[in-house]
Amino acid sequence: MAATVAGVVRRIEVPQRRVAAGLWENAWYRLRRDRLTIVATIVLVTLILLSAAAPLLAEHVFQTSFESQDLLKNYQTPRLEPLKYVLGSDEIGRSQVVRLFYGGQVSLFIGFIAAFMNITIGVGLGLLAGYFRGALDDVITWAVTTLNSIPTIFLLIIFSALFSPSALLLTTVIGVLFWTGVTNFVRGQTFALREREFITAARTIGASSSRIMMRHILPNVLPLIFVLMAIDIGTIILAESALSYLGLGVMPPMPSWGNMLTNAASYFARAPWLVVSPGAVIFLTVLCLYLIGDGLRDALDPRLKQT
Amino acid sequence: MRTYILRRVLYAIPTLFGISILVFAVTRMAPGDPVRLYTFGALNITEEDIQGIRLHYGLVNPDGTERNIALQYVDWITLAVQGDFGKSLQYRQPALNLLVERLPATLQLATAALILQLLIGIPLGVVAALKRGTWIDNVIRVFAVIGHAVPTFWIGLLFIIVFSVSFRVLPSQGLLTVGHDVWDIPDRLKHILMPAFVLSLAGIANYSRYLRTETLDVINQDYIRTAHAKGLRERSVMYGHALRNALIPMVTALGPLLAVLVGGSLVIEQVFTWPGVGQFTYAAARSKDYPVIMAGVMIAATLLVLSYLIRDIAYALVDPRIKVK
Numbered sequence: 001m002a003a004t005v006a007g008v009v010r011r012i013e014v015p016q017r018r019v020a021a022g023l024w025e026n027a028w029y030r031l032r033r034d035r036l037t038i039v040a041t042i043v044l045v046t047l048i049l050l051s052a053a054a055p056l057l058a059e060h061v062f063q064t065s066f067e068s069q070d071l072l073k074n075y076q077t078p079r080l081e082p083l084k085y086v087l088g089s090d091e092i093g094r095s096q097v098v099r100l101f102y103g104g105q106v107s108l109f110i111g112f113i114a115a116f117m118n119i120t121i122g123v124g125l126g127l128l129a130g131y132f133r134g135a136l137d138d139v140i141t142w143a144v145t146t147l148n149s150i151p152t153i154f155l156l157i158i159f160s161a162l163f164s165p166s167a168l169l170l171t172t173v174i175g176v177l178f179w180t181g182v183t184n185f186v187r188g189q190t191f192a193l194r195e196r197e198f199i200t201a202a203r204t205i206g207a208s209s210s211r212i213m214m215r216h217i218l219p220n221v222l223p224l225i226f227v228l229m230a231i232d233i234g235t236i237i238l239a240e241s242a243l244s245y246l247g248l249g250v251m252p253p254m255p256s257w258g259n260m261l262t263n264a265a266s267y268f269a270r271a272p273w274l275v276v277s278p279g280a281v282i283f284l285t286v287l288c289l290y291l292i293g294d295g296l297r298d299a300l301d302p303r304l305k306q307t
Numbered sequence: 308m309r310t311y312i313l314r315r316v317l318y319a320i321p322t323l324f325g326i327s328i329l330v331f332a333v334t335r336m337a338p339g340d341p342v343r344l345y346t347f348g349a350l351n352i353t354e355e356d357i358q359g360i361r362l363h364y365g366l367v368n369p370d371g372t373e374r375n376i377a378l379q380y381v382d383w384i385t386l387a388v389q390g391d392f393g394k395s396l397q398y399r400q401p402a403l404n405l406l407v408e409r410l411p412a413t414l415q416l417a418t419a420a421l422i423l424q425l426l427i428g429i430p431l432g433v434v435a436a437l438k439r440g441t442w443i444d445n446v447i448r449v450f451a452v453i454g455h456a457v458p459t460f461w462i463g464l465l466f467i468i469v470f471s472v473s474f475r476v477l478p479s480q481g482l483l484t485v486g487h488d489v490w491d492i493p494d495r496l497k498h499i500l501m502p503a504f505v506l507s508l509a510g511i512a513n514y515s516r517y518l519r520t521e522t523l524d525v526i527n528q529d530y531i532r533t534a535h536a537k538g539l540r541e542r543s544v545m546y547g548h549a550l551r552n553a554l555i556p557m558v559t560a561l562g563p564l565l566a567v568l569v570g571g572s573l574v575i576e577q578v579f580t581w582p583g584v585g586q587f588t589y590a591a592a593r594s595k596d597y598p599v600i601m602a603g604v605m606i607a608a609t610l611l612v613l614s615y616l617i618r619d620i621a622y623a624l625v626d627p628r629i630k631v632k
Contacts, residue, residue: 142321142322142325143325145318145322145325146321146322146325146326146329148566149322149323149326149608149611149612149615150326150329150330150604150607150608150611151566151569151570151573151607151608151611152570153570153571153573153574154570154573154585154588154603154604154607154608155329155333155604157573157588157589157592158330158333158334158588158592158600158604159333161589161592161593161595161600162333162334162337162338162339162592162595162600163336163337163338234456238456238458241458241460241461242458242459242460242574245458245460245574246574246577246589247593248592248593261460261461261464264464265464265578268464268467268468268472269472272468272472275461275464275465275468276465278461279458279461279462279464279465282458282461283456283457283458283461286455286456286457286458287452287453287456287457289456290452290455290456291452294452
């Protein structure tokens with residue numbers, strides 16, 4: 001009765017127990033302060049959104065489609081009016097900017113899906129080789145060395161020339177060809193990790209090999225996998241564009257950033273702007289991906305940061 | 308040293324074997340019948356003749372049944388290791404000879420690009436490390452990222468637009484001006500400058516980045532401080548102690564770069580109409596000239612395996628610790 005002088009019972013402030021910041025929280029904290037990486041991410045997301053919205057943009061903003069031709073309006077120089085010629089028009093009067101967005105769909109799709117396949121195969125084989133060693137490791141290492149010793153672009157060109165694959169098949173082929181780098185990395189990491197005490201501890205309490213690989217080794221390798229993935233997507237987009245430029249990757253009339261350059265290259269004396277824009281988007285996309293990769297690496301492992 | 312080299316040479320054999328299987332499998336799985344292609348347009352050819360050609364090339368057994376694919380591979384590889392890849396379907400000449408004729412052009416381009424990489428990339432990396440944190444360092448680092456991200460064939464096209472179309476200072480294609488003497492060196496240099504530079508971009512970026520890290524690593528070592536402490540001049544510390552050690556890991560960086568050179572030259576040869584192995588293989592792939600395709604890939608792969616071999620041996624030479632592994 002006497003204690004309630006002010007008429008209220010004061011609650012004791014118990015400070016909430018703060019959860020210690022984990023790897024991802026720390027990384028996120030550092031990433032937010034990395035302006036370059038943030039800008040790169042924003043640019044990349046914008047490019048992805050623009051490509052994804054290509055049909056909508058074409059219909060409502062530019063009022064044309066990626067295949068609608070206008071032979072009287074070919075080689076239009078870039079200008080703001082009408083909006084569909086903001087990046088000019090090509091040799092049969094198609095709107096360059098709309099084709100660029102559509103091309104982004106194909107190029108980005110191939111990049112992301114093929115990289116995902118690479119990572120899956122690469123991580124799987126790398127874990128197996130690093131963990132089990134022995135004959136399995138020898139076979140996988142042999143496969144890696146063999147694939148690394150064929151210039152990949154040669155293999156892709158031959159495959160594409162002989163099979164004339166669809167975009168989906170091309171994605172699959174790139175997906176099953178470019179995994180060697182990831183495998184090498186994961187294998188090396190696994191080699192080192194499996195000698196660590198926590199793995200021995202896990203083994204002593206009877207954890208199975210698959211459990212050790214999935215629950216103990218993989219989470220330790222995973223962060224840097226995202227770094228590799230960002231760089232991998234960039235490399236694949238570059239390879240696909242080179243292939244399509246040579247007329248072997250994605251086939252017209254489906255536009256891709258690479259095959260838009262094929263035709264542009266034959267008309268560059270008349271319409272140099274047609275050469276500039278597709279290459280510039282490829283460059284911008286890959287640059288963003290590499291910057292994100294670098295930023296992620298610095299955020300995840302500050303010790304590696306180059307000063 | 309000799310055993311090390313021998314072991315590395317032996318390691319190359321299973322690699323080349325794997326490559327040959329892959330190349331054989333890809334070309335054999337391809338749709339379309341090369342025999343039909345070979346005889347396309349021949350008017351008075353009978354089904355019997357076609358069967359005869361199949362028998363001649365070992366595609367069928369004498370009784371007309373399909374020959375075992377493993378045996379076909381053995382047939383092919385036995386001749387291939389002797390340098391016989393068969394005759395080009397298009398040119399009716401031995402495929403290997405056709406490609407070997409074009410090998411010097413590719414090697415010239417690759418060597419020129421490699422020299423440019425070293426000449427530009429190494430100084431850039433060292434300067435960036437010594438001027439760490441300044442704007443020079445930043446510019447070089449930005450350039451290193453850009454050099455990786457830019458599609459080389461696109462840069463090639465832009466260069467052609469700028470230097471050949473607009474300013475007309477450099478030729479856009481070929482080894483040398485038609486009609487000029489083969490030994491007209493200035494003319495050849497003018498022709499090789501653009502393709503070699505474009506091809507070397509990725510390498511310049513790589514080397515400058517790599518060497519910057521290495522140099523930074525080395526100049527923080529104790530022996531550099533010792534060298535400074537005993538009163539050596541800055542210049543002799545840099546060249547005598549720091550650079551020599553920073554350059555050692557460069558040799559390993561050579562590996563992926565050679566891969567880029569061999570692979571990238573195909574695309575660049577196409578852009579600059581450089582009559583090399585890559586361009587010829589590409590043309591063969593487009594016209595489904597199987598013997599040339601297979602020989603072309605095998606040559607490119609052998610070049611790569613060979614350069615990896617040289618890299619490993621060079622590394623063992625500069626860093627004797629490596630042999631122990």
